Amino acid sequence: MHEIDSLYDKVRRRILLLNKAVEGSTELESLREEVDSIEQELQGTRTEQQDLELESRSLTERIRESESNLMSGELHNPRELEALQANIDSMKEHRTDLENRSVERLVMVDSLQATFEKKQAALVQAEEEWTTRKSSIESEIDQRKKEYLYLKRAREQVAEALSEENLEMYEHLRRRKNGVAVALLEDENCGACHTQVAVGILNNIRYSDELLSCPSCGRILLTEI
Ligand SMILES: [Zn+2]
Known part of the structure; x- marks a missing residue:
């Protein structure tokens, strides 16, 4: 009777373990989260880069207008001319800063894109592996449940039969x-x-x-x- 009992307990514990395992893989879950967070960072950086580029373009437009105003000969007051020139210089400086930040974002986007593709490929592979593993867990559960019922009945049989x-x-x-x-x-x-x-x-x-x-x-x- 003892060996049936220990086998019965073993199968029962195995089923509990398998039921928990079939719910999901923590590794896969954390990989999914990682891919999600890289994707978000990638999109965020892309948006920042595009915003910087737009801002830089509109600044270029304003610089062009100011320069053509400066060249038009319509302004005669030296202080006004000086102020306009100073404004143009300051806009150009700002534009350089925007361009630098935009280039930094572009470099980041490239690197994030590469990381994202690598992680995503790993995720696809992990998902495939999990699907295979899950179906093997499920078929083991089916098998173990049969064994469990069999042993359950065997315990009853033996208990009854052991006069x-x-x-x-x-x-x-x-x-x-x-x-x-x-x-x-x-x-x-x-x-x-x-x-x-x-x-x-x-x-x-x-x-x-x-x-x-x-x-x-x-x-x-x-x-x-
Ligand atoms: Zn025999």
């Missing part, structure tokens, strides 16, 4: 067979020594409450549901 007399046989077997008195019946074979059990015996046992013993090693064979 005083059988219990004695069970304990005797346990001592003889390195503590393993039961084996799972796999298809038509003993799960411990792999001896095939005659179909006639199998059929008889399926419809009775008797315990099935392996004809070769004598272990109690637990039958499929």
